[in-house]
Amino acid sequence: xxxxxxYILKPVMTFVAKPHILLxxxxxxxxxxxxxxxTVTKPKIAATIGLVLAGLLVVSCxxxxxxxxxxxxxxxxxxxxxxxxxxxxxxxxxxxAINDEAAExxxxxxxxxxxxxxxxxxxxxxxxxxxxxxxxxAVLVFWAIFIRAPLEEPASAALTPNPSKAPWYFLxxxxxxxxxxxxxxGVLLPTLIIVGLMAIPYVDTNPKGSGxxxxxxxxxxxxxYLFGFIIFWVVLITIGTFLRGANWNFFGPxxxxxxxxxxxxxxxxxxxxxxxxxxxxxxxxxxxxxELPGLLxxxxxxxxxxxILAKTVLKDLFRKLDIVRxxxxxxxxxxxxxxxxxxxxxWLINLKYVIYIPEYFIxx
Amino acid sequence: xxxxxxxxxxxxxxxPGLLAKVRDTQVWKSIFRHGYPDTQRNRALAxxxxxxxxxxxxxxxxxxxxLSFTWCMGGVTFFLFLVEAVTGILLMFYYRPVAYSAYNxxxxxxxxxPLGLMRELHRWGAHAMVLTVWLHMFRVFMTGSYKxxxxxxxxVGVVLLLLTLLLSFTxxxxxxxxxxxxxxxxxxxxxxxxxxxxxxxxxxxxLTLDGEHLVTAGSDVRFALLGGRFVGENALLRFYVLHCVFxxxxxxxxxxxxxxxxxxxxxxxxxL
Ligand code: HEM
Numbered sequence: 001x002x003x004x005x006x007y008i009l010k011p012v013m014t015f016v017a018k019p020h021i022l023l024x025x026x027x028x029x030x031x032x033x034x035x036x037x038x039t040v041t042k043p044k045i046a047a048t049i050g051l052v053l054a055g056l057l058v059v060s061c062x063x064x065x066x067x068x069x070x071x072x073x074x075x076x077x078x079x080x081x082x083x084x085x086x087x088x089x090x091x092x093x094x095x096x097a098i099n100d101e102a103a104e105x106x107x108x109x110x111x112x113x114x115x116x117x118x119x120x121x122x123x124x125x126x127x128x129x130x131x132x133x134x135x136x137x138a139v140l141v142f143w144a145i146f147i148r149a150p151l152e153e154p155a156s157a158a159l160t161p162n163p164s165k166a167p168w169y170f171l172x173x174x175x176x177x178x179x180x181x182x183x184x185x186g187v188l189l190p191t192l193i194i195v196g197l198m199a200i201p202y203v204d205t206n207p208k209g210s211g212x213x214x215x216x217x218x219x220x221x222x223x224x225y226l227f228g229f230i231i232f233w234v235v236l237i238t239i240g241t242f243l244r245g246a247n248w249n250f251f252g253p254x255x256x257x258x259x260x261x262x263x264x265x266x267x268x269x270x271x272x273x274x275x276x277x278x279x280x281x282x283x284x285x286x287x288x289x290x291e292l293p294g295l296l297x298x299x300x301x302x303x304x305x306x307x308i309l310a311k312t313v314l315k316d317l318f319r320k321l322d323i324v325r326x327x328x329x330x331x332x333x334x335x336x337x338x339x340x341x342x343x344x345x346x347w348l349i350n351l352k353y354v355i356y357i358p359e360y361f362i363x364x
Numbered sequence: 365x366x367x368x369x370x371x372x373x374x375x376x377x378x379x380p381g382l383l384a385k386v387r388d389t390q391v392w393k394s395i396f397r398h399g400y401p402d403t404q405r406n407r408a409l410a411x412x413x414x415x416x417x418x419x420x421x422x423x424x425x426x427x428x429x430x431l432s433f434t435w436c437m438g439g440v441t442f443f444l445f446l447v448e449a450v451t452g453i454l455l456m457f458y459y460r461p462v463a464y465s466a467y468n469x470x471x472x473x474x475x476x477x478p479l480g481l482m483r484e485l486h487r488w489g490a491h492a493m494v495l496t497v498w499l500h501m502f503r504v505f506m507t508g509s510y511k512x513x514x515x516x517x518x519x520v521g522v523v524l525l526l527l528t529l530l531l532s533f534t535x536x537x538x539x540x541x542x543x544x545x546x547x548x549x550x551x552x553x554x555x556x557x558x559x560x561x562x563x564x565x566x567x568x569x570x571l572t573l574d575g576e577h578l579v580t581a582g583s584d585v586r587f588a589l590l591g592g593r594f595v596g597e598n599a600l601l602r603f604y605v606l607h608c609v610f611x612x613x614x615x616x617x618x619x620x621x622x623x624x625x626x627x628x629x630x631x632x633x634x635x636l
Contacts (some may be wrong), residue, residue: 074491074543076488076491077488077491077492077494077495080492080495081495081498084495084499085499085502088435088499088502088503091432091435092502092503092506092507095432096506108635109635110427111427111430111433111634111635112427112634112635114425114426114427114430117425117426118423118424118425118426119423119424119425119426119429120404120407120408120411120422120423121407121411121417121420121421121422121423121424122401122407122408122410122411122417123401123407124424124426124429125420125424125429126417128429128431128436129436129439132436132439132440132443133443136440136443136444136492137447139492140444140447140485140488140489140492141481141485143484143488143492144481144484144485144488145481145484147484147488148474148484149474149483149484149486149487149488150541150543151470151471151474151539151541152541152542152543153541153542154467154540154541154542155463155467155540155541155542155544155545156542156545157545157594157595157596159542160546161542161546164546164547164549164550165546165547165550166547166550166551167532167533167536167547167551168491169494169529169532170529170533170551173554174550181557182553182554182556182557182564183557183558183559183562183564183565183566185554186553186554186557187554187555187557187558187559187562187565188559194522194526197522197525198518198519198522200505200510200518201510201511201512201514201515201516201518201519202515204510204511206511207511208508209508209511210508210509210511210512210633210635210636211507211508211509211511211633211634211635211636212507212508212634212635213506213507214508218508222505222506225505229498229502359569360566360567360569360570361557361564361565361566361567361568361569362566362567
C-alpha cells in the first residue's frame with residue numbers, strides 16, 4: 001500500500017501537476033466532458049469520478065507536505081471551490097443532458113413543465129430561503145470554530161517573505177506573470193476579463209437557451225465560457241496556490257518548498273532567435289529594427305487573426321453577427337488565445353518575449 | 365397598506381393560546397398588518413406589507429424557485445454580504461486602522477475579547493462570498509439568464525463581482541501582518557505597470573513636460589491608491605475607508621438595482 005503510494009501515485013501526480021501537463025490535460029478533460037456530457041453526467045459515472053478525486057485528496061493527505069499545503073487556513077476555500085465547481089458543473093450539465101434529450105423527442109425542457117405552476121412566495125420561497133440561510137450559517141460557524149483566522153508576524157517592510165503571494169482569488173493572474181509582464185497579466189488581462197464579461201449579453205445573439213439548462217443549443221458560448229472560467233481562472237489559481245513555492249518555482253504537490261531551489265532561466269526573445277540564431281549576426285541597435293520580427297508577428301496575429309477566425313472556428317458566427325459584434329468577439333478571443341500561445345512558446349522553445357522594448361516598458 | 369386585521373383562526377375555538385393572544389394585542393397588530401399567513405390573502409399581505417419581503421413578488425413561477433435551478437446562489441451571496449456587514453461592524457468596535465495599533469487590536473480580538481469568533485466568521489464569510497458570487501455567475505451563464513431582457517442586470521452583476529473582489533482585497537490588508545502587507549504589495553505592484561498611468565507602464569516614459577517625467581513613483585496610480593510609494597500607514601487608512609465605507613455603500617446601491625431589475629425583467633428567467 002505504502003509502496004503504491006510512494007512509487008506510483010506520487011510520481012504520477014507530481015508529473016500531472018506540472019503546469020505544462022496540467023493545463024493541456026485539464027483542457028482535454030473539459031473538451032471530452034463537453035463532448036460526452038450525456039454519458040459523463042450519468043449519476044453513477046459522475047459519482048465514481050467524484051469519489052475517485054475525493055479519494056485521491058484523502059490518500060494524499062497522508063503526505064505531510066501535501067496536508068500542510070491543503071489545510072493552510074487561507075487555502076481551504078480553494079479546495080471547496082474545486083469540489084463545489086465539479087458538483088455544480090455536473091448539476092448543470094446533467095440538467096442540460098436531460099433537457100437536450102427531451103428536445104430531441106420534441107418535448108419542452110424540465111423548467112417549462114414546472115413553469116405553468118405558480119406558487120405563493122410565502123411560504124414556498126421564504127421557506128427555501130430560510131433553509132439555505134440556516135445551512136449556510138451552520139457551515140460558516142463550523143468553519144469558524146475549527147479553523148482559526150491566520151495571523152502572522154507583524155507587518156515589516158524589511159522582511160520580504162518568499163514566495164510573496166497575492167490573495168488566493170488573484171493567484172491565477174499572478175501565475176500569468178510567469179508568461180507575461182505585469183502590464184499585460186496584471187492590468188490588460190483583468191480589464192479585458194471585466195469588459196469581456198460585460199459584453200457577453202450583447203454579442204451572444206443566439207435566442208435559444210434562455211432560462212433553461214442546455215448544452216446542445218449553445219455549445220460555442222458555453223465552451224468558451226467554461227474555458228475561461230475553469231481553465232484560465234480556476235486551474236491557474238490552483239497552480240498558483242498549491243504548486244508555486246519560493247521564487248515562484250514549481251513544486252510538486254508532495255514536495256517541500258525548498259527556499260534555496262533555483263531553476264536555471266535560459267529564456268530567449270524572438271529578436272534573439274531571429275537575429276542571432278537564424279541570421280547569425282549581432283542585434284541591431286535601433287529598437288524598431290531589432291523588434292521588427294516580433295512586431296510583425298504580433299501585428300499579423302491581431303490583423304490576420306480575425307480573418308482566420310472568420311473562416312474557421314467562428315464561421316457560423318461570422319455569418320450571423322454584424323461587423324461590430326463580430327470584431328468584439330474576435331478581438332476578445334484573440335486575447336484569450338494569446339495566453340495558451342505564449343505558454344506553448346515558453347514550454348516548447350523557452351520563449352521569453354515576442355516583443356521586447358524595455359526602452360518604453362513594452363514587453364509582450 | 366390599510367387592511368382590516370383578521371382574528372387568527374385557532375384550532376380549538378374558545379381556547380386561544382398564548383401566541384394567539386399576543387397576536388390579538390394592539391402592539392402586534394400595529395406591526396403586522398395582516399393575520400396569520402395561512403390564507404391566500406394573508407400570505408399575499410405577508411409579502412406585500414413587509415418592506416424586506418417586498419423585494420419579492422407575491423407569486424412566483426415554480427420553475428424559478430426550484431433549488432436545482434438557481435441553487436439559491438444569489439440569495440446566499442446576499443446573505444453572506446449581510447453576515448459580513450454585521451460581523452464587520454462588531455470588528456470595527458475593536459479595531460483602529462493605524463499602524464501602531466492595528467496588529468495588536470487583531471491579536472486582542474483572538475485572545476481577550478469574548479465572542480472572539482467574529483474575525484473568523486468575517487474572514488471565512490468573505491472567502492465564501494467570493495466563491496458563491498462565482499458560482500452564482502456560473503449558474504446565470506449556464507441557464508442563459510443574461511439573454512434579453514436581462515442583459516443589463518448581467519452587467520450590474522459583473523460590477524458587483526468586481527466590488528466583491530475589491531472588498532475582499534481591501535480587507536486583506538487590515539490585520540497588518542506579514543501576510544497582509546505582502547499580499548497587498550504584490551497586488552498593488554500591478555498598478556505600477558498601468559499603461560501611461562503607472563511609472564513602469566508602457567508609454568509612461570513618453571509623457572514628459574520640459575524634459576521632466578510626469579509619471580513617477582511619486583505621482584502614478586499606485587501612489588494614488590496607496591497614498592505613498594509603498595504599503596504603509598497611509599495605505600492602511602485608505603484601504604480601511606474603502607473597505608468599511610466606500611465600496612460597501614456602492615455595493616448596497618448596486619444590489620438594490622440588481623434585485624429591482626430581477627423583478628422588472630420579469631422575475632427569475634424561465635423558458636418562453
Ligand atoms: C454581490 C453579488 C451578487 C448578489 C448579492 C446577487 C444576487 C442575486 C439574486 C438574489 C438573484 C435572484 C436569483 C438567484 O438567486 O439566482 C440574482 C439574479 C441574477 N443575477 Fe445576481 N447577484 C450578484 C452578482 C451577480 C453577478 C456577478 C452576475 C453576473 C455577472 C449576476 C447576474 C444576475 C442575473 C442576470 C440575474 C437574473 C437571473 C435570472 O433571472 O435567472 N449577479 N442575483
